[in-house]
Amino acid sequence: MLRRNLMLAVALGATLLSGAAYAADPVSIVYIPKNTGNPYFDSIIKGFEDGCKTLGCEFTTVAPASAEATSQIPFVTAQIQRGVNVVAISPNSPDALNQVFDRARAKGTIILSVNSDMPGNETHRDAAILPVDFTKTGPSQVELLGKQIGYEGEIAILSATTDAPDQNVWIAAMKETLEKDPKYAKMKLVTIAYGDDDPQKSTTETEALLANYPNLKGIISPTTVGVAAAAQVVETAKKADKVKVVGLGTPNQMRRFIENGTVEAFQLWSPYNQGLLAANFAVGVKNGTIKNEAGTVFEVPGLGKVTVEKDSVIKTQADLTTFDKTNIADFNF
Amino acid sequence: MTSIDKNPVAPRVIVREAAAPRPRWQVWLIRPEVVTLLLLVIAAIVATRLSPFFADLGFILESSTYYIEFAIVALVLTIVIISGEIDLSPAAQMALSACLFGTAFKAGAPIPVAMGVSLLSGLVMGAFNGFFVTVLRLPSIIVTIGTLILYRGLAQVLAGDKSISGFPGWFVGIDYRMVGIVPVPVLVFIAASILLGLFLGITIYGRQIYQIGTSEIAAIHAGIRVRRIKMGLFIASGLTSSIAGLMVASRLGSVRYDLATGGELTMVLIVMLGGTYIFGGRGSILGTFLAAWLLVIIATGMTVANIAINAQLTIMGLLLIVSIIATNAIYARSQR
Amino acid sequence: MSEIARLFRAREAGILVMLVLFVAVVSLIQPRFFSTETLRIVLLAVPLILVAAMGQMMVLVARHVDLSIGSILGFSAIAAGMVFRDHPELPLFVGFAVGVLSGAALGFVNGLVVTVFKLPSIIVTLGTLSLYRGLLFILSGSKQIDPNDIPEPLIRMAQTSPIDIPWIVIIAFGVAFATWLFLTYSQIGRQIYAIGSNPVAAPLRGIRVMPVTILVFTLSGALAGLAGLIYAARFGYVNPGITGVGFEFTVIAAVVIGGVSINGGVGSVLGTVLGVLLLGSVQVALPILGVSGFWQNAIYGGIILIALVIDRTVRQGGLRGLLARGGA
Structure with missing residues (x-):
């Protein structure tokens, strides 16, 4: 504790010094x-x-x-x-x-x-630095899930908030891919749930998905909090073999689920x-x-x-x- | 109402006499407002030392607009606390009234009508709190925790998680309108401070409020209409909150349900820093006025010095606790 | 005494009726709700709230309130998580001890400030709500405890046990049972009720108000600390900025629904358990019914106010007495 405080003090000192250098x-x-x-x-x-x-x-x-x-x-x-x-x-x-x-x-x-x-x-x-070509996120996620479930069955999306702009762009692209590309004709998007990027809400929303759609084959969660919560719920419910989870997550957050087989694959950028x-x-x-x-x-x-x-x-x-x-x-x- | 107060000086004399067996200089010096002023000076010096970018009046005034809405509500909260009650729901009221304003605007209402809706909602929310406290006689501390959750929840139901924007140019940016170098919200705060200070200091109602806070039973026996005054205070709190909510809407150019989240802590902190006694009966608008600037200087000073937010949270929490302990100690001293 | 006992029974019966009605109505609208699957989800959602609610109930019975439990939960979860991350060689119980003890220490500070300086607990804990959150950011260096730093056995506690009911559920109901024993059969337990019903008379009856009050806050902190470990087990990671934020309102809502009076002296473990179950059912039912999550807070707030009015009505002997005696 004391060491932490000291570090804080040092950090403060460093900030002060650097302030003087702005000239x-x-x-x-x-x-x-x-x-x-x-x-x-x-x-x-x-x-x-x-x-x-x-x-x-x-x-x-x-x-x-x-x-x-x-x-x-x-x-x-x-x-x-x-x-x-x-x-x-x-x-x-x-x-x-x-x-x-x-x-x-x-x-x-x-x-x-x-x-x-x-x-x-x-x-x-002045400018925006984006991590990836956002038009590819939707189709790429659909393909990742499709591959795992044999391009067939009910799927759901677990998003963040309803007004998150990126999420909505990706979800629109996912819908379009599912409709237009005959490869995904047998995949049916049943619902979109919103977990607000809150672990607790994402968890209850995923549990409700599993309860409401007993035939659910897969969940796409293009948000780091959501995909981890979805994986945790599927693991807890012991349904990892029936319901596949994909999404956008960070390796440290998802490592456990990859290693124990709950999640086969997920995506992100750098x-x-x-x-x-x-x-x-x-x-x-x-x-x-x-x-x-x-x-x-x-x-x-x-x-x-x-x-x-x-x-x-x-x-x-x-x-x-x-x-x-x-x-x-x-x-x- | 006026019949009991033919001699408006009387109650004040009684209070002062009980408190003044000590030399005059001590009475003046050991007042919470003096402590606040002293802290204000110290904070300003420390902030200037922490960062070479701090000592710039224009910058401080500009930064003050982020806290001044809370400070305006804190003025009314001071009076509520002096009367022996508390209102923890103003931040949620700000959010709900701002979201009502946004929703009405989106539904096609002209801005003045939407503002009217918002102000009306403030009255209703305040009266709702007042109803629970004065009619059902429930403790305000827990009632306003309930309404804090309820009002914020209703704002969420109303606006979802979307932000509402697109207000016309003349409405947006109240904090950019200047008189000299002073932004309009700061002027509003100063004007409100003077008005409420006078109200509390020289009107009969003001003195009755102190009496209610000192001893409610005595106040009832003295014929003061306690319930009516308290109801009025809660309504005033609601109305002020909705004005503050509209000011936030103007400053941001958009509204969302989570606007002013956690603001109740900031407001209570300002009132406590200003030396208002948490159990009622003592306190002043001057103290709250000074405390608001103290908060502005502390928060702005730490932010411009790039002090991490974790240290800021820690210091704010400590300040709140230390300030109530100090105020308590000062009042305990002056009492006996 | 028998009259008070009857009152208790009436309160709990009322909550039970509300719970049954709620489940019945939701099941009518959405038959899928009435299933073992739903029961499983509710039981998983409950432990976190239940454990902390036991502490908050004791605080309320002693005529105080603790707003800092969300930050204490976060602090303890981070402290325990750091032990798990930095010393994976240590056995699981060390992490538990760190979590519970750090929670107890923070609760002790609350109790100390409240009693020594004779300050209202609501303002003190509003301050420590911010203070403890700041301290937990400093302690953690603003770094999250990632899922692979949480030990596997801890996560399995949220999933299973030898009797197939997850460990965290067993722990939570165990805590509730222990609280019941403590409040019913120990002398200190009875003293908590005495302090809450009449703080002025309590010292005259030989009760040492200060240590008992400090103990109550310490217990509340310790239980919030335990809830922190349940959080880590259930959600699999701990984030300094998210874990426990806003948790105090959920818990206070559950306790007040459970018939614990905010005027102190009244409240029972059974009522609180029922209140938590009701709240947990609402939490689970909303998404299953397809109701927007946006309603959740408004419903919680509304329930608190209704519970307050009912509480007042019961004590005033009906609505008429309530309104008649209101005149000042």
């Missing part, structure tokens, strides 16, 4: 994740840190305690006041931050939306690379070596060539990474 040349970047204590964002932070080590930029991260819509606003204001060059943020709301972003940009701060965009409010940020890419892009734009406009191509060490697309959207990777028994041991995030 110097290096580009200063701050990353504000959705909330503190979320392991997914720790990987993004790691990417930023490593990126800044090689690029020589100043990097700090601050986060609110809860992912409530307004919780990030005071942090953005404080960063403007600190005079940082770039605020990278994973926004908790698609619209509640518009005002403060406008003010930041008026003062010359670059706003990067990392990990998700702000649909309908793209004009309030949050680490997102951080790395964002750091490179931020420094490039600030120094004028990268033009923030559609069509620009730039090189990120370790990732290769990256293109800025329409509306200043940048995708970190094209296809999703699939994790299963063969490769899960290689990942730690």
